[in-house]
Amino acid sequence: MKLPEALATAYETGYREFSWIAELPQAEDPLTLFSKSQHTYKGQRFYWQTPAQELTLIGCGQLAHIIPSQLTDLALTQFMNDKQQTIYTNRNLTGTGPLLFGGLPFNQDHPEKTLWGPLDQGLFYLPALMVSFLEGVPYITLNFKASSLADLTDQWQLRQKELQAWLEAPLPLEEETAELRTTEINLEKWLTVVEQTVAAIKEKSSLKKVVLARQLAITNKHPWQSATILKRLAEQQQATYLFALEKEQHLFIGASPERLLQGTEADYTTACIAGSIARGNTPAEDDRLGQELLMDEKNQLEHQIVVDQIARDFQQMIAEELVIQPATLLKNRDIQHLHVPLRGKRKAGTSLLESVKQLHPTPALGGQPKELARDFIAQHEPLGRGMYGGPIGWVSLQNDCGEFAVGIRSAILSKQKGCLYAGCGIVADSAAEAERQETAIKFQPMLRALD
Numbered sequence: 281m282k283l284p285e286a287l288a289t290a291y292e293t294g295y296r297e298f299s300w301i302a303e304l305p306q307a308e309d310p311l312t313l314f315s316k317s318q319h320t321y322k323g324q325r326f327y328w329q330t331p332a333q334e335l336t337l338i339g340c341g342q343l344a345h346i347i348p349s350q351l352t353d354l355a356l357t358q359f360m361n362d363k364q365q366t367i368y369t370n371r372n373l374t375g376t377g378p379l380l381f382g383g384l385p386f387n388q389d390h391p392e393k394t395l396w397g398p399l400d401q402g403l404f405y406l407p408a409l410m411v412s413f414l415e416g417v418p419y420i421t422l423n424f425k426a427s428s429l430a431d432l433t434d435q436w437q438l439r440q441k442e443l444q445a446w447l448e449a450p451l452p453l454e455e456e457t458a459e460l461r462t463t464e465i466n467l468e469k470w471l472t473v474v475e476q477t478v479a480a481i482k483e484k485s486s487l488k489k490v491v492l493a494r495q496l497a498i499t500n501k502h503p504w505q506s507a508t509i510l511k512r513l514a515e516q517q518q519a520t521y522l523f524a525l526e527k528e529q530h531l532f533i534g535a536s537p538e539r540l541l542q543g544t545e546a547d548y549t550t551a552c553i554a555g556s557i558a559r560g561n562t563p564a565e566d567d568r569l570g571q572e573l574l575m576d577e578k579n580q581l582e583h584q585i586v587v588d589q590i591a592r593d594f595q596q597m598i599a600e601e602l603v604i605q606p607a608t609l610l611k612n613r614d615i616q617h618l619h620v621p622l623r624g625k626r627k628a629g630t631s632l633l634e635s636v637k638q639l640h641p642t643p644a645l646g647g648q649p650k651e652l653a654r655d656f657i658a659q660h661e662p663l664g665r666g667m668y669g670g671p672i673g674w675v676s677l678q679n680d681c682g683e684f685a686v687g688i689r690s691a692i693l694s695k696q697k698g699c700l701y702a703g704c705g706i707v708a709d710s711a712a713e714a715e716r717q718e719t720a721i722k723f724q725p726m727l728r729a730l731d
């Protein structure tokens with residue numbers, strides 16, 4: 281295929297990194313495309329879909345990567361700014377072009393290697409190939425570097441061939457049925473920690489809320505396949521962010537209902553989600569449970585702590601007025617939450633990743649006050665959280681737009697082993713057994729998708 285004129289001109293004007301965007305005349309559905317990438321790209325892929333499905337991203341290959349916790353804030357901002365200048369892009373279309381996909385660890389000072397391997401400090405990567413579905417319309421992005429005009433033609437042709445091979449690859453063989461074994465990790469100890477946390481909150485007037493997570497270990501008879509798990513999550517967990525991040529044999533995967541931050545060039549949008557109750561078996565029971573949640577004082581407090589802290593942090597990153605919407609119920613298949621979206625005009629000069637770092641961890645995953653709760657968690661949760669509860673999503677290297685969810689309702693999987701995480705907000709009125717039941721419900725989305 282002939283090198284587009286625009287690329288040769290860009291090279292001559294000094295560009296050495298390129299991101300070529302084009303509409304794909306026809307494409308299979310996103311999950312079929314993701315499955316087909318397994319032969320060549322397993323271990324270096326990502327998948328992302330927003331709750332309303334207006335954006336789906338499938339990335340393959342790693343052209344460049346960064347481990348965010350190894351960079352200072354300044355170095356990260358510098359990296360982002362440099363890339364805006366040095367990558368040539370032929371279009372400006374949100375969700376296409378050069379973007380980093382990945383996430384941050386929950387707490388980089390409390391690492392957890394066991395199953396997370398190279399993901400324990402978080403990871404972002406620029407894919408070599410990406411297919412984006414914008415409102416269902418497929419686009420490809422080819423990312424490459426070139427050191428001479430001849431190299432530019434070679435790299436361009438190489439990416440075209442790789443894309444063709446991906447699109448035409450056969451579907452992998454049907455996976456054998458899972459045979460799962462689950463093991464509760466330190467449940468008795470966790471219940472004791474909940475009681476100690478309640479006592480600490482009652483005692484210390486400064487500690488208001490701590491989110492405690494627990495883990496469920498799983499093993500499967502066969503190695504995990506991310507496409508199969510994503511398919512099940514897509515069927516079962518509507519209106520969630522679907523995500524998968526692969527690095528070698530490690531896979532961080534989940535279906536999170538919680539937006540952390542969406543940034544367009546003009547606006548920032550976030551959400552306060554906390555306070556939980558089960559879904560009912562009938563519409564009437566479901567409504568009754570929803571009303572109970574809206575009126576329940578313990579859950580209102582748990583949620584209000586989140587709203588107050590996010591509103592304070594969010595105020596720093598927006599210009600003009602903060603728009604707080606009234607509380608509604610966010611309902612997913614297994615659980616319902618209190619939900620308050622916040623919106624504002626994005627302050628000029630703010631960096632999306634820096635804003636994400638400022639919001640994280642919100643009291644929906646950390647607690648209140650932020651630092652005290654983070655230290656409390658590090659002391660009382662013997663195993664670190666890896667990327668569970670951390671920001672996961674994408675940021676454009678072209679215009680700094682992007683979106684991050686909170687990496688909950690998720691699991692880390694590696695070969696035939698895995699670990700599911702679920703947390704719950706502990707306040708002065710919490711009861712250990714009720715919190716255990718809540719975390720059992722929060723394990724359900726991943727358990728069902730894995731089994």
Ligand SMILES: C=C(O[C@H]1C=CC=C(C(=O)O)[C@@H]1O)C(=O)O
Pocket residue numbers: 491493538553554555556617643644645688689701702703704705722
């Ligand atoms: C920490 C989790 O959920 C958070 C998000 C929504 C509701 C929550 C709650 O009611 O405790 C948690 O703050 C999790 O699912 O692992």
